[in-house]
Amino acid sequence: MTLFLPNARTRRAAMWAAAVALTLAALAAPTPKAHSAEDVAGVAKAKRIVAIGGSVTEIVYALGEEGRLIARDSTGLYPPAALALPDIGYMRAISPENVLGINPDGILTIEGSGPPEAIEVLKKASVPFATVPEKFDEAGILEKIRVVGTALGVEDKAAKLSAEVKADIDAAIAATAGIVERKRVLFILSMQGGKALASGTDTAADGIIRMAGGVNVISEFPGYKALTDEAIVTAQPDLILMMDRGGDHAAANADMKAHPALSQTPAVQNDAIVRMDGAYLLGFGPRTAAAARDLAKALYGDRVLN
Structure with missing residues (x-):
């Protein structure tokens, strides 16, 4: 089942969607x-x-x-x-x-x-x-x-x-320190034109994935770049992480399942798609520990120590 953490307000969704190109x-x-x-x-x-x-x-x-x-x-x-x-x-x-x-x-x-x-x-x-x-x-x-x-x-x-x-x-x-088999995460900033714009290193997405005990599947480049279908299939993420911009998530997930490359990943096949409020997930402020815990629970469930 797809997990949504937490639901974003409509005005937040509009702001983050409009900000992607400028960012x-x-x-x-x-x-x-x-x-x-x-x-x-x-x-x-x-x-x-x-x-x-x-x-x-x-x-x-x-x-x-x-x-x-x-x-x-x-x-x-x-x-x-x-x-x-x-x-x-x-x-x-x-x-x-x-x-x-x-x-x-x-x-x-x-x-x-x-x-x-x-x-x-x-x-x-x-x-x-x-x-x-x-x-x-x-x-x-x-x-x-x-x-x-x-x-x-x-x-x-x-x-x-x-x-x-x-x-x-x-x-x-510390809550994920004892986990040996780390989940592989693909952060997708947007899917405009059917292309997955993904996070490499030196980004807020990379930082929160690490803090939550996950592994960023994209380590070949810094910043954000559009991935080829081959790169997506090779990455084989266990979980896809995105910002929650509102809208019809069921339809968005259906698009991923129809995508020739994403459909071949364990994340999409297992419906392991997590959407979180962008400011909460990527803000790197006083609430970041809570965001890391939420993401860790989405990755590892009861294996995360409380």
Whole structure:
């Protein structure tokens, strides 16, 4: 039986579907670096902050500093209270006018936001600006929390949150430590035109698969690429992982069963197709341990230690 974890809201589904093309175009873009220490100090004093990046918004809330937020980008979907904030657009298609037009006195942005020219405009504006690094592992999440905490001037809160998140992630990883035969996972970003756009290494998908105790079947390239039918058949995934964008999943699964290559994989033959909310699955923020546990249970069922 196909497993759905958890059901995405309609508005989330639309956002993630529309973002796919922009995300791929931005993968090779240069990543902006943080401004000087003076800028970070300026953000620490800010009372009207724009958060760009879903995990950045989530961390601000987790630190109890949400009262200082005046806007978020369209990936800032958690916690639900964040949806009440104005939306300044998708993180990889930022309009400087949308950001500066609401008169912020501080900007926190996730590494990789763009386009680069828009980020340069924001960095040159007379508003303190700080970039939060993005890496897809436990250390990367803890570094995010530290940087956001430092930028907001709440280092003690950040240290406490980091300790809690680290313990949660360590427990999630330990839950699959005793499993010898690791399940092979294929993450498919989209199936446009019947082509499987899949995750290689150095992606959030690769990171969450590893954290859940799985093996990414695609290790020959970094980033996302369309797979040939031969590559899909050779990969032989035990499970196919996708973002839940809403829609008719039964029809989508039927398309996979009719696909000449996917139909030959154990995943499709056993109906082992898992869809999870994109922000939850790939956000690499405070909820990532929970996402890893959910994915591990989908992979190994009762073999996962609680």
